[in-house]
Amino acid sequence: MENISHQLKEIIIAGLRIKDKTPEDLSDDQQLLGGDLEIDSIDILQLILEIERRFRIKLVDSKFDESAWQSVATLTAIVEAKVAARD
Numbered sequence: 001m002e003n004i005s006h007q008l009k010e011i012i013i014a015g016l017r018i019k020d021k022t023p024e025d026l027s028d029d030q031q032l033l034g035g036d037l038e039i040d041s042i043d044i045l046q047l048i049l050e051i052e053r054r055f056r057i058k059l060v061d062s063k064f065d066e067s068a069w070q071s072v073a074t075l076t077a078i079v080e081a082k083v084a085a086r087d
Contacts, residue, residue, distance in 0.1 A: 004055075004076050004079050004080050004083065005028060005072060005073070005076040006023055007054065007055075008051065008072060008075055008076055008079065009023035009024075009026045009072060010023045011047060011050050011051060011054065012026065012032075012037070012047065012072070013026070014050075015043065015046050015047045015050055016037060016039065016043055016047075018037075026072055027072070028071065028072050028073040028076070029071050029072070029073055030071055030072045031070065031071055032069045032070065032071060032072065032075065033066060033069045033070065039069075044064075044069065048060055051079060055079055055082070055083055055086075056086065057079065057082040057083060057086055058082070059078070059079070059082065065078075
């Protein structure tokens, strides 16, 4: 199975409909909120839904945690922890 970081990068590229980059172009320290990807609140909702579907987890429990969305690495850490807790 592909690692979680790569899968998240695929979700980000597809979800944001980025045509000029591949998952390999995104670094683990790629800033998500306030970065050059220009992710807005609608994008976040779409990404959350796809991440939850793909990994069969609940990403947002009660309150949106901005710190999880600082970079690909921080999002990966959260998803890995939730996948481990699920299994």
